[in-house]
Amino acid sequence: MDRWQAMRVFVKVAETASFAETARHLHMSPPAVTRAVAGLEEAIGARLFVRTTRSVKLTEAGRRYVEDCRRILADIVEAEAAAAGSYATPSGTLAITASVLFGHMHVLPIITDYLDAYPTMAARTLFVDRPVNIVEEGIDVAIRIGHLPDSGFTAARVGSVRRVICGSPGYFDRHGVPTAPADLKDHRIAISTGAFASPEWRFAGDQRVTIHPTLQSNTNEAGITAALAGWGLTRVLHYQIGPALLDGRLQIVLADHEEPPLPIHVLYPEGRHAPAKVRTFVDMAVARLRANRLLN
Incomplete structure (x- = not known):
């Protein structure tokens, strides 16, 4: 096996932490994977992995x-x-x-315009409310909301979003407007029980309020629907209710108590080595998202 192919096998073992999984990914036999890594170790004179019956971990070298x-x-x-x-x-x-x-509202229109601009291209979306391992799941570009951990990936900041509390004008006419976070105890609250949900809502100045929701749902959309119907209040990222804010169907309260906005980034792993399909899409996505007034 040539050195280039052996390096490719070694990197895949490092990513999967498994010789067997690497063999499946690369359509090789497990012994061939083992020989490739052993050959590299012999060539460079250093051990690359610590192997046990349960794990495969990189050595310092x-x-x-x-x-x-x-x-x-x-x-x-x-x-x-x-x-x-x-x-x-x-x-x-x-x-x-x-x-x-966010994918449905702001990313999908960019994707369809991109496919119109490059008719020979195809696209695959993974719109999920959970962390996605870009490398393991074969992702070319990720749009992330929130502060990014160190990853070595290339990131372009394109905007920010606020975490807001909202309700309908009709609800506020009947129940009044909360003026401080502590007032939320007197209001009906609808919350999402999604991956990032928490019963403790944080506000500026390290204020914290434990919420006792009357309605819990597994989607933000359900809470927004309840708020639009005048049933109660909900807390969402402001882009999620952009159209309803613009036409007055929902109003934001406690804006003076909000935490700092969360950044939005377009993230991709290859950096300057990114292929044309990634570079052209990133250029379009960055320009479009930065121009979106609901995200700034």
Whole structure:
């Protein structure tokens, strides 16, 4: 096995932490995967993995070497793509992830316009309200709301969103407007029980209020529907109720007590080595999202 292929196998083992899983991904036999890694270890004179019956972990030398291998492999891919023309011309299928409602409202229109602009391209979306491992799930571009952990990925900030409390004008006419977070105890609350839900709502100045919701649902949309119907209050990211705010069907309360806005980023793993399909989509997405007045 040549050195390039052995590096590719080694990087995949590092990503999956499994020789067997790597064999399945690369359509190789498990012994061939083992031989490839052993050959690299012999060539560089260092052990790359600590293997037990239950786990495969990189050694310190392995952690350093895997980054070098990724860089070398990316350079090879870039050179091959440039030679084939795909680096300059978008081709293939683009995989994009975002949260469900943000994806439907703000990302999908960009994707369809992108596909109109590049008719030979195809797209696959993963709109889910959970953290997505970009590498493991084969994602090219992610649109993320919130503060990003260190990842080594390239990120472009495109806007921000506020976490707001809202209700309908009719509800406030009947029940009054809360003027401080503590007033929420006197109001009916609808909450989402999604991945990032919490019974404790935080506000500026380290204020915290424990919420006792009357209505719990697994989606933000249900809470928004209840608020639009004048049933009670709900807390969402402000982009989720943008149209209802613009036409006056919902109003934001306690704005002076809000925490700082959450950033929105367009995130992709390849950086300057990104293929044309990623670079062209990122350029379009960044420009469109930055121009969206509901996100700034």
